[in-house]
Amino acid sequence: MIINTELEYKGNLFPGKINSFSQDVDKIYFKTENGVILQVTVLRGSVIRFRYATDNNFEKDFSYAISDDGARGYSKLEVEEHGDCYKIITRKIIIRIDKADIKVSIFDINGNVICKDDWGFHWEQSYEFGGNIVKMSKAAPQGECYYGLGDKPMHLNLKGKRIENWATDQYAFGKDQDPLYKSVPFYVGMHEERAYGIFFDNTFKTFFDFCNERRNVTSFWAHGGEMNYYFFYGPEMQDVVTRYTDLTGKPELPPLWALGYHQCKWSYYPESKVKEVTSKFRELRIPCDGIYLDIDYMDGFRCFTWNKDYFPDPKRMVKELADDGFKTIAIIDPGIKIDDDYWVYKEAMDNDYFCKRADGPYMRGKVWPGECFFPDFTNPKVRNWWSGLFKEIIDEIGIKGIWNDMNEPAVMEVPGKTFPNDVRHNYDGHHCSHRKAHNIYGTQMARATYEGVKKYAYPLRPFIITRSAYSGAQRFTSSWTGDNIATWEHLWIANIQAQRMSMSGMSFTGSDIGGFAEHPTGELYARWIQLGVFHPFCRTHSSGDHGNQEPWTFGDEVVDVTRKYVELRYQLLPYLYTMFWEYAEYGVPMLKSLVLYDQYDPQTHYRTDEFIFGNQILVCPIQEPNAKGRRMYIPRGHWYNYWTKEYVKGGLEKWVDADIDTIPMFIKEGAIIPKYPIQQYVGEKTIDELKLEVYFKLGEKEVSKVFEDAQDGYDYMKGRYSLRTFTFTGKEKEIIIQQHKYGTFVTEYQTILFEFVGLPFEIKEVEIDNVVVDLKSVDFDSKNNTVRIPKGFTEIHLVG
Numbered sequence: 001m002i003i004n005t006e007l008e009y010k011g012n013l014f015p016g017k018i019n020s021f022s023q024d025v026d027k028i029y030f031k032t033e034n035g036v037i038l039q040v041t042v043l044r045g046s047v048i049r050f051r052y053a054t055d056n057n058f059e060k061d062f063s064y065a066i067s068d069d070g071a072r073g074y075s076k077l078e079v080e081e082h083g084d085c086y087k088i089i090t091r092k093i094i095i096r097i098d099k100a101d102i103k104v105s106i107f108d109i110n111g112n113v114i115c116k117d118d119w120g121f122h123w124e125q126s127y128e129f130g131g132n133i134v135k136m137s138k139a140a141p142q143g144e145c146y147y148g149l150g151d152k153p154m155h156l157n158l159k160g161k162r163i164e165n166w167a168t169d170q171y172a173f174g175k176d177q178d179p180l181y182k183s184v185p186f187y188v189g190m191h192e193e194r195a196y197g198i199f200f201d202n203t204f205k206t207f208f209d210f211c212n213e214r215r216n217v218t219s220f221w222a223h224g225g226e227m228n229y230y231f232f233y234g235p236e237m238q239d240v241v242t243r244y245t246d247l248t249g250k251p252e253l254p255p256l257w258a259l260g261y262h263q264c265k266w267s268y269y270p271e272s273k274v275k276e277v278t279s280k281f282r283e284l285r286i287p288c289d290g291i292y293l294d295i296d297y298m299d300g301f302r303c304f305t306w307n308k309d310y311f312p313d314p315k316r317m318v319k320e321l322a323d324d325g326f327k328t329i330a331i332i333d334p335g336i337k338i339d340d341d342y343w344v345y346k347e348a349m350d351n352d353y354f355c356k357r358a359d360g361p362y363m364r365g366k367v368w369p370g371e372c373f374f375p376d377f378t379n380p381k382v383r384n385w386w387s388g389l390f391k392e393i394i395d396e397i398g399i400k401g402i403w404n405d406m407n408e409p410a411v412m413e414v415p416g417k418t419f420p421n422d423v424r425h426n427y428d429g430h431h432c433s434h435r436k437a438h439n440i441y442g443t444q445m446a447r448a449t450y451e452g453v454k455k456y457a458y459p460l461r462p463f464i465i466t467r468s469a470y471s472g473a474q475r476f477t478s479s480w481t482g483d484n485i486a487t488w489e490h491l492w493i494a495n496i497q498a499q500r501m502s503m504s505g506m507s508f509t510g511s512d513i514g515g516f517a518e519h520p521t522g523e524l525y526a527r528w529i530q531l532g533v534f535h536p537f538c539r540t541h542s543s544g545d546h547g548n549q550e551p552w553t554f555g556d557e558v559v560d561v562t563r564k565y566v567e568l569r570y571q572l573l574p575y576l577y578t579m580f581w582e583y584a585e586y587g588v589p590m591l592k593s594l595v596l597y598d599q600y601d602p603q604t605h606y607r608t609d610e611f612i613f614g615n616q617i618l619v620c621p622i623q624e625p626n627a628k629g630r631r632m633y634i635p636r637g638h639w640y641n642y643w644t645k646e647y648v649k650g651g652l653e654k655w656v657d658a659d660i661d662t663i664p665m666f667i668k669e670g671a672i673i674p675k676y677p678i679q680q681y682v683g684e685k686t687i688d689e690l691k692l693e694v695y696f697k698l699g700e701k702e703v704s705k706v707f708e709d710a711q712d713g714y715d716y717m718k719g720r721y722s723l724r725t726f727t728f729t730g731k732e733k734e735i736i737i738q739q740h741k742y743g744t745f746v747t748e749y750q751t752i753l754f755e756f757v758g759l760p761f762e763i764k765e766v767e768i769d770n771v772v773v774d775l776k777s778v779d780f781d782s783k784n785n786t787v788r789i790p791k792g793f794t795e796i797h798l799v800g
Helices: 005-009 237-248 271-284 314-323 343-351 380-388 391-396 434-457 488-503 522-532 556-571 573-586
Strands: 018-024 027-032 037-044 047-053 078-081 085-089 093-098 104-108 113-125 132-139 145-148 162-165 186-191 194-200 206-210 217-222 227-233 261-263 290-293 327-332 365-367 370-373 401-404 464-466 478-480 538-540 591-593 611-613 617-619 629-634 638-641 647-649 652-657 665-668 672-675 689-695 699-708 722-731 734-742 751-757 765-768 771-773 786-790 795-799
Touching: 027 085, 037 093, 104 227, 113 194, 113 217, 113 227, 132 227, 145 488, 186 237, 194 217, 194 237, 227 237, 261 556, 271 290, 271 314, 314 327, 343 370, 343 380, 380 434, 391 434, 401 434, 434 464, 488 522, 488 591, 488 611, 522 538, 522 556, 556 573, 573 672, 573 699, 665 689, 672 699, 765 786
Parallel strands: 261 290, 261 538, 290 327, 327 401, 401 464, 464 478, 689 751
Antiparallel strands: 018 027, 027 037, 037 047, 047 227, 078 085, 085 093, 093 104, 104 113, 113 132, 132 217, 145 186, 162 206, 186 194, 194 227, 206 217, 365 370, 591 611, 611 617, 617 665, 629 652, 638 647, 638 665, 672 689, 699 722, 722 734, 734 795, 751 786, 765 771, 765 795
């Protein structure tokens, strides 16, 4: 006898008609006749959560991604019932829920469609694992563009792509290869100048299809869990990103040195080699703040140990490096060697902290130490234990930062290169299989590491870097883009990935400058360092299998280029630090793709190369060999070529000269760019003067900011910071600069050196706070158009 019960229930299932509606403050519930529940939660007028349940049952509500500190609240919430639908109305949007099938359509307050369901929510029962495969499909109008999703090594605009989120160790990955190390299920859609975002908060393996399978449909789905997504309305694209970042969490400020230049290799050992490298940086006067120790510093690759043959006295070495301005960062991996004489292993075994398979054995896998067990970082007790392991390495030895690698988790010599699906996890009391915990594993390791480093580095700030991450990881850690290759194609990929990560809430990101695998030419390294100094995280890193990759190994020309651009980064540290403050305070992305900068210009929608560093510096890397320049797109407005001071009209493509020592770089008119003196490391010099480069603009006001504090520690959270806001107004024969100062921090410098670029007149008079001063008293230099002003001014006028 043949029965087709299984076949009957396979395939897509859809919600039925709505048969009841209820509201509980900010939550509105719609129940259907076949047991589907849609819960709509209004977090803010432009941030809405959509959560679906089948069989009349929601799972326990828990998320690692959502921050407790995110903004909540709204000024208007009304629910209306109509003949064929319900409408939820806020100050920003109108949500229509169809009674026939609970399909969702979202409109702005003027009735324009922002986003609407195609098939909407549907699901398929998972007979192999239990639960549902949950799916959502949205209509994709012609011309809609899509951005985001973390570290994907593909065109910035994802239209036509299908994406998979499953954190994966992809050594020497290639263009368009997917998945990679991170899982960031957040994208930004844009149509007819209106931007929105969707964050699919589901840690199972997820997929996104941007008009790949069906040209007018965008869909996303997961191999388990709930259909649970957040909708963000702009209409400004940058507002979408800031609201998502606010929801998933903003970072603390890092110590200023973490924004300096870092040098790394697999591996620098023994101690004499580390000292040789650091001494060469100082000899060649190439600024550097961070030196990294890869796995060879350990005893047999055992975490939290030292190879005493290579590093006989690590505390002394770390101090001597610190005395020379170098902060030492050490790698820590998740694999713990199975060794009864190894104290970390013994503690974890005694407390049952390792991950287990479904039938009870520990999860055993091979990584660098050999056979290993792996802590379950989704268990709060394990995270607390792990954080305590950092006492010696941070508090006693003096390591300044920790680098988490291999935490996808990566496992060697097994199919899939990671844990099997049946591995069990605590998941903060919501016990589950690895299918659910995989994408969050690296973030929870970084979280536990952050908590430990923060505890023992106090009163200074922690510095953590991770390879694998899920949404929300930016609360705990910086990141890099993994094991790239020393090719020109990967220079293009690095540029895209850094822009995309900023657009995905994770601004504190960079690539391995020069490429990790294989070996760059001197020209490629020079072009990569030119790009890398404009990424929030700036580190050269390479594999010892492919030759040396310190700047001096490529000859004097590359040394000179490296010095020039690393010095520029150190000069721009107050600008970069202010960028980071805006990111930490407001969620503003530190890098802005041109579409993020000006979504109303259709020419930006498919640009990949050019980006805005902060708010006022335009950068475009050279990405091919033997180039003497390139064509690039200058955004609308007016800009100054940083190198030639040429005044350029935007909104057009333009050839820009850029020989080997030049990267195309433009400053927005009206900008005031802060600079520090060149230092070999952060803290080498007392900052005895702030320099402000002022780029003339005729007409509308332009606002620039400079944030400063003690460069480390937490006093800034108590108001001990200095935020200077400069408002620039340019007239044909006059400049007005107004300063507003906030915060109680007192900077060491007493004067500000103004350098004016593009002035249409000769300075004949300087007025400070309504008093005309002698030009000699402000050290006026007519050749360079500079004046030196006491820092406490409220308003200055320069008159021609």
